Amino acid sequence: MVFEIRKYGDDVLKQIAKEVELSEINDEFRKFLDDMVETMYETDGIGLAAPQVGVSKRVFVCEDGSGKIRKIINPVIESLTEETQEFEEGCLSVPGIYKKVERPKKVMLKYLNENGEAVEEIAEELLAVVVQHENDHLNGILFVEKISPMAKRLIAKKLANMKKETKRIMEENE
Template identity: 50%
Template sequence: MALRNLRYDGDEILRKKSKEISSIDDRILMLLDDMVDTMYENDGVGLAAPQVGILKRAVVIDVEDGNIYKMINPRVLSISDEEQTAQEGCLSVPETKGMVSRPIKVTAEYTDVEGNLVTIEAEGLLARAICHEVDHLNGILFTDKIIKSN
């Protein structure tokens, strides 16, 4: 496993839509492992492939709930009407924090590293992280959604 170079706000790749992953091969598995290492090295709780320069629909998340989520082709299926507003930051926008509203609960679907389709009911920080990382896959940064900067 290796550390990948982060891409920062202003890099055009962060504003592009990522492509679906059609097959899980050694390159995708290595990418996910490298993304986990890169996320930990930079004290993050999530990382999307575009943040390391790869326009593929892959994210990793660790919100300290005992699981490392390696998500291939994640998508949000439904969101709760109730929202949570909290401070967010981003490894690709290191000097900026801001208040962002996100759904309290989400239902998401993704393919795991073994090729299984997984449906997850997430709430709180995990729901926030899933929304934040899926936004990255669609070329959206959290700064686009800031209500109030800090």
């Protein structure tokens, strides 16, 4: 099943998502994760966080560029270096906008997998970008809030219009 992507201006994208309880990780939950992966592929994304499909839980799925998929529950991310990298990011919830974001180059990623097992791994390069971008979604933060002041000014009108359009569609669907 492919979910509808929530767009900029939808309040669910601004909420702090809730931790997943171990008891919630069952077949139904795994089906939800599979649907998120399907949605990510259908929309040509390399990462998708649960709030983007209207579910305010600390979960995201991602792909690291090699085809390996990760289903990540209750992530904790710690920076392992002072060194940063700049990467042009985009977001399924903010369509048509691509801007450079500076983030730590190497991070420790701790999470539960779809079987509820604890996983720890070091993420670098593209994977580091993706997991930090997706983790931000769980804290109600979008990449457009982390770009330079100049870039922010350039897209301010586009974002305002996007928000208006999202609110209009939401009202229509009520």
